[in-house]
Amino acid sequence: MLTYLINGISLGSVYAIIALGYTMVYGIAKMLNFAHGDVIMVGGYASFCTMTYLGWPPALAVLFSMVVCTILGIVVERLAYKPLRNATSLAVLITAIGVSYFLQNAALLIWTSNPKVFPDIFASIPPLVIGHAEVAADGTQSGGIVISATTLITILVNIAIMVGLTLFTSKTKMGKAMRAVSEDKGAATLMGINVDFTISMTFAIGSGLAAIAGVLLCTAYPNLVPTTGAMPGIKAFVAAVFGGIGSIPGAMLGGILLGVIEIIARALVPSVPSDIFVFAVLIIVLLVKPSGLLGKQIREKV
Amino acid sequence: MAEEKMTKKKMSKASKNAFLNYGIVLAFFVIFQVLSSTGILSNSLKGQLIPVVSYMIMAVSLNLVVGISGELSLGHAGFMSIGAFTGVVVEAVILSNSPAAATLSKNLGLQILILVASIVAGAIIAGVAGVLIGIPVLRLNGDYLAIVTLAFGEIIKNLLYCLYIYIDDTGLHFSLDPTSLAGTTVLNGPMGATSIKKISIFAAGIVLLLVVLVIVQNLVNSRSGRAIMAIRDNRIAAEASGLHITKYKMMAFVTSSALAGAAGALYALNYSTIVPKKFDFNTSILILVFVVLGGIGNMTGALIAAAVLTVLPEMLRDFQDYRMLVYAIVLILVMLLTNNERVKVFLAGLFNKKKSKDDAKEVA
Structure with a gap:
């Protein structure tokens, strides 16, 4: 049971990192960036190609994919979302779906639908063993807990990002500008904040984080296909809503809870696809507390 | 006096549009019927006729939600799949109880009877699903609503993945356990339905499409339709004017899902095999593309976009990848x-x- 819990937290950490991108963009631009999940996929492919074809070391490849995704995030924002800043939310959402589809199909043309096997970049690090565990020849474990390096590193990276982002939004000038824009765009403009630049920065940070999430996700689930990002993207959105969209700790909490629910559901009821439980959670949360666990209640103004 | 004239003129404009759509559908039917009976139409295109009609119905019904009610639904294919598999089950049940089943291919009357029964059942079950899903979904707005409809679409697909239906001597059975399959398998989880008798007829599809257009266009031009559009344009103002928001939203949503179910049944009975994966998120998006490209809220546009975008890729095979x-x-x-x-x-x-x-x- 404890193993499931730890695996759940690890999967949830990936969701949480993706959810951060959603929640930041939603908080500031008030739009649902449907293409966020596909940025993860691009990040996965970018690091896969540099590592496998060019033989780059993993750290450099991750850095490269972050750069690629950051640029991608900014370009998408400039080309597709910025012209629609004053349009209806329906128009923006359809555009975002269009961008998501564009990225998936472009990836399909470039890398084909054959799954690429992502290398295990943490293979050299031994797993953490708690207690006295014995691993039999067929892979089954008895006694103690074995936590793989990937699981552990995912959780640690998640905590680091969480702390870093909290400090960033509360201490730096840029972070404060972001919070100001999300509170009131008009007032922020009057205070001399460059709203367009701030929104671009938000997309940049969200997409950079998506690249990290992409690498972590692909290390844990090594089959890389053009639709790799779609489901985790949607689930991360569920996580963001679960925790309260617009709230950074909320995204973290929502992501981890969702990961744990998914893994435990998969273990307890293996015959039913675990996605059902994930989406059921979303529906229940939206019905009971639409603002999410840590979200602020927004009053509707006439 | 002037006002009276104006409303009269407007009414005539609305019904002119409606008749334009009926005309387009009939012209489409006549052209393709002539083309296929003279043998000009290639076989692959002939096979596309019923899917085209199904997609036209899907586009018109989604347009009711997206264009008229102003809510983005991303799970429309889910309703289509409910209708499709309901239709398949109804067909199998009727055939298993009917002595005339052996001569089905020669018995046009029986075919039409089963087709109508399947379509009606598909529409009813999809409509019921629309009510069940609409109750929680329509309490939400905008992006949340879109995501929850997407979630429901995925849930429906996943449920069908683990649903096994079979008919034996004691009747129809539903099961979540693949090992329990016995007698005649109707639905085999992820493998879908594999032994459908193809009974869909192009002409019947056209009749269904006309019925759908009558329903949708009359709804749009009715008092309720105007209420739905008022809610779309300004929810708060509409509520303040005494409109029952949930009731009207529900009306559009349930009508749309029932019609999608009918389209699903028509679509499924055109194939011998149909899998739940056919009705995934991609299909929902495809139908959304028809609606957006045809002009959100414009029924004529949706019809044309659905027809062109379904037939065009078939004609441009090399272009498929792009x-x-x-x-x-x-x-x-x-x-x-x-x-x-x-x-x-x-x-x-x-x-x-x-x-x-x-x-x-x-x-x-």
């Missing part, structure tokens, strides 16, 4: 252009004559 990529670009460009101030001004200039007329009407 199809979805082009759809994505089209989706983005249509959205960017229709929301661009300069394009709006340009279009206004283009239709200047019409616009000044409308303005004059408003002044009057």
